[in-house]
Amino acid sequence: MKVFKLIIVFSSLLLIIGCRAHNANNNDVHENKIDLLPDTCGFIGTLLDNNKKPIVGEVVWLGEVIWNDDKSEGHFVLDGGRSPSTVSDESGNFIFESINTNDYVVIIGNLELDPLIIPKESNPNEAKIFNCTDGTIINVDEIIIEAIDESSAITRTLTIKEHHIRCKQHVWY
Numbered sequence: 001m002k003v004f005k006l007i008i009v010f011s012s013l014l015l016i017i018g019c020r021a022h023n024a025n026n027n028d029v030h031e032n033k034i035d036l037l038p039d040t041c042g043f044i045g046t047l048l049d050n051n052k053k054p055i056v057g058e059v060v061w062l063g064e065v066i067w068n069d070d071k072s073e074g075h076f077v078l079d080g081g082r083s084p085s086t087v088s089d090e091s092g093n094f095i096f097e098s099i100n101t102n103d104y105v106v107i108i109g110n111l112e113l114d115p116l117i118i119p120k121e122s123n124p125n126e127a128k129i130f131n132c133t134d135g136t137i138i139n140v141d142e143i144i145i146e147a148i149d150e151s152s153a154i155t156r157t158l159t160i161k162e163h164h165i166r167c168k169q170h171v172w173y
Contacts, residue, residue, distance in 0.1 A: 034097050034137055041132035043096040045140030047088045047108065054092025055145060058108060061085045061115075062096060065103035065129055076105040076127060104130050106140060116145065 034042045043062065047055040062084040063076035077083075084104075088094045105127040109115040118140070120128045130138050 034095065036135060036137070037098040039101060039134055040098040041101050041134065042098065042137040043094075043104075043106070043130070043132070043140060044137060045094055045106075046142045047092045047094065048142055048144045050144060050146035052144070054090065055088055056090055056092065058088045058094075058145075059085055059110065060088065060094045060096075061107040061111070062099065062104040063107055063117075065105060067103070074103070074129070078107060078111065080111060099132065101132055101134050104132055106130065108143065108145070118143070 034044070036042055045060070047058050047060070049055055061078055063078040064083065065074045065076045067074040084096055084099045086094050086096055106118040107115050108118070117127045120126045130140075132138055
């Protein structure tokens, strides 16, 4: 009888630990929901404010990177009518499902006012390039956006995987 009770207790603990580990990352749930078409890829991520509350209804864009012949220099192109875009849901999550494989830059926000571009961790003055290959789902993870008004400029801080990056963009009226 003691062995049976130990087995029940041990099984219950494993079940509880397993459930906590699975629910620890909200993006795991979304990653499992993505069905990719052949020759496509996907992106997932979460937008949060500095209080870790979801940012709802924020537009997220993917700008296609165009490279020179030897791939030593590139620029991204964002076409408001053709570039992939989505909107963050009530949990702050965003999903790009079955997009063309390519190199992309992630842009957040209104293109006419104050878009933010996810920068490289090593150089905040350069855009981070995500290589989206066939069958992959890129998890951009939690992106924390803190908005601060400073006179005629808007300053927003992005925190991506413990890196704090301050982006100052002037808004012209």
